[in-house]
Amino acid sequence: QVRLVESGGGSVQAGGSLRLSCAASGYTWRMGWFRQAPGKEREGVAYIRSSCGSTYYAYSVKCRFTISKDKAKNTLYLQMNSLKPEDSAMYYCAADASLFASDDYWYRVGRYNYWGQGIQVTVSS
Secondary structure: OOEEEEEOOEEEEOOOOEEEEEEEEOOOOEEEEEEEOOOOOOEEEEEEEOOOOOEEEOHHHOOOEEEEEEOOOOEEEEEEOOOOHHHOEEEEEEEEOOOOOOOOOOOOHHHOOEEOOOEEEEEEO
């Protein structure tokens, strides 16, 4: 069983930055950040494979967001720069412990079996 606890959300003006953290208990093979705005489906934002650090990003956040993981602390991060109002959403940390699972479809909710409680990010114009 893996427990995920997010922190670091809040409110910021457009163009600002925030860093989200997700402390994980237990082993994870891959982790991701998702977000869900009111009335919209949950969407994959960024992904990292714990073993080698390979990363993927949604097109809308490329070159603005950076996902990373501190293996010693077993903590996932999402550095968000140049934030836009459309980045406002509840952000969720997700993890999967399936060994040797592929990176395919990293953006699909069903690829993860552990989820954090979510943390709000609000970007004002």
